[in-house]
Amino acid sequence: MVKNSALPGPCTLCGNGRGRRVAGSWFCAACGWRYGDVPDPDLPLPRVDVVYYLRFDRRVKIGTSMRPRQRLASIRHEELLAFERGGRTIEQQRHRQFADAREGGEWFTLTRELRAHVKALRAEGDPWQLHARWLSEALQS
Incomplete structure (x- = not known):
């Protein structure tokens, strides 16, 4: 069972503070974004209707x-x-x-x-x- 713990800092995508550690990396518990990754500011965000x-x-x-x-x-x-x-x-x-x-x-x-x-x-x-x-x-x- 994977336990949610506090991320080292807020998720850069959604701001959530909880996450889980998988294979040495932290992932946001709310949105699944890998902690530390930042969307490319030069590219538009994908369309999500x-x-x-x-x-x-x-x-x-x-x-x-x-x-x-x-x-x-x-x-x-x-x-x-x-x-x-x-x-x-x-x-x-x-x-x-x-x-x-x-x-x-x-x-x-x-x-x-x-x-x-x-x-x-x-x-x-x-x-x-x-x-x-x-x-x-x-x-x-």
Whole structure:
């Protein structure tokens, strides 16, 4: 069994402080990035599209972005509920799936069904740690 311990410093990709030692190297427990590696600043980060679920009162916005930090900063919301990996196709599927709860545009009433979907996504982990893991995987491929 591999035990998570404190990294020598925060992960350069996601900022997490926990990691595991494998074959003499430290790896971030949250995103899997090898400790000490730094993404090449001269190259753009790979594209990682996400479908986001933002709550404002009893409404949820289901949208998509390839730069979620910038996008979420521009939308008034109370809570980031979840991320789901995918772009417009997944977003449109979710809009159809929850069409009965649509209030207008990309906003939906937080129904029991939508709450269950978000809960299943949250079971996979913290949205920002998931995004960092997806980014790490894309950088390693």
